[in-house]
Amino acid sequence: MNNIRLRFAPSPTGFLHIGNLRTVLFGYFLARSLGGKFILRIEDTDQKRKVEGSVESLIDILKWVGIEFDEGPHIGGDFGPYIQTERLAIYQKYVQELLDKGEAYYCFCSEDRLTEMRLEQEKNKQAPKYDKHCRNLNSEEIQTKLKNGEAFVIRQKIPAETSIEVIDELRGKIVFKTDDLDDHVLMKSNGIPTYQLAAIVDDHLMNISHVTRGDEWLASFPKNVLLYKSFGWEIPKYIHLPLILNKGGGKLSKRQGDVFVENYRDKGYLPEAIINFCALLGWHAKDDQEILSMDEIIKKFDLKDMGASPAVFDIEKLDYLNGYYIRQKNINDLSSLCRPYLEKSGLINDKTNNDFIKKVIALSQERLKKLEDISLLSSFFFKDKLDYDTNLLIWKNLSLDDIKNNLHELYNLLEKIEETDWTKDKLENIIFSYIKNNNKKNGDYLWPLRVALSGEKNSPSPLEIADVLGKEKSLDRIKVAISKN
């Protein structure tokens, strides 16, 4: 039994961003490698951005990836509730404590005044910052305004003219001047706390030992530390994970391709590949192993082997890993994974014979980068009529007549083979010895045969295709090729 507790605390604002996935994954690796607990907490304090149903889809996709929680809104736990809007009374209590201690203050400034102030600051090329207008109101003024029912927020009272030292586990000590820090809003006028308050209170109350969050929070880290000090609470270890960048640099954004884990799942990326890929973004195993399962990563994971520099998302490496993991699948698993893609593209229906599909998929397995590729790679198996240019049949500098002759010879040869002997190995035997005995070259026969059977420039070997297609269909396709003009 130890006290290691980490959490993933997303906002329910839609699909899971790949950068967020990387953050969860590292939190998960750390928690599990330390033998600790992993908790899901929903940070829904921004009601405007909340998207209906996103908590459910979040839990779904995390489950698909293979992340298991020990506590959370969907499974309960001893530190609930795990949804922030169900904890409002708690935040009220703690914000009052801050008020009583003089670590926070009422602010009655209108939005209009704030905007005006900001415009003025911009005009004078100053950093936009709250001007502390309400910081020194006396209690009479406050009581009067409160009685008049004036709207207010509660702001954090940042100490003046000093500096604050914070420790990030990846970067070490960082020093900020408090005068550069804003008196941030802790409690909004609707009585709901901001992230800055809610996250700190919850992390404390939920006994979180290590906070893993994105790099974008580093700038507000000193304010968080100040808040811990105001409460007199112990500060957990903080790990600000570097961001994932686009190919051209810059935050991974929707405009330059897929950013949601759901997009990758739908295209047929495997969780194994996604996990492995994300792990390699900022972490490296001591022994240089680069193909790793979740279990292996957890076994080898160490905070010390993590970097603090941002990483570019390179889809080509993901493709490589995905192809690798697809090749490792056994054919039963792979065909159940691929079948939905074939059905969706209309090549098969739910009644299509499964054994036939398995054979087709087996031939495409080593060519797949992602599951959705199966439709394009294997469509010729399912079509009644192949559509290809006659010239595609021609191999090197043979004439079309030569090609047709060769196909004719093959037709006569294959026609004699018994249905029960129609297997890849036997076909191979017969065709190769025929070519050899007649002193011909493999390509003169195999290329046109392959095109006749597939209609494609690239495909598996003609013997493999013929085997899967069966005698009748194969002979039909050869006949069609011979009669093409």
Next chain:
RNA sequence: GGUCUCUUCGUCUAACGGUUAGGACACCAGGUUCUCAUCCUGGCAAUAUGGGUUCGAUUCCCGUAGAGAUCACCA
């Protein structure tokens, strides 16, 4: 603009202050009974820059440059 962070092959990254600066992806070439793919072999390719400290710097310190983050009653 202020503040903070980051900087090794194109990309992800390794290297107690001493290595011919290593690996992976991508790319190129060769091999694997036709193409593609797989697989195997080989190749190309990096310490941003200027100063220090040191016998010795990719590694430590300072400056410069570049990139990124942040500066909401969003998270």
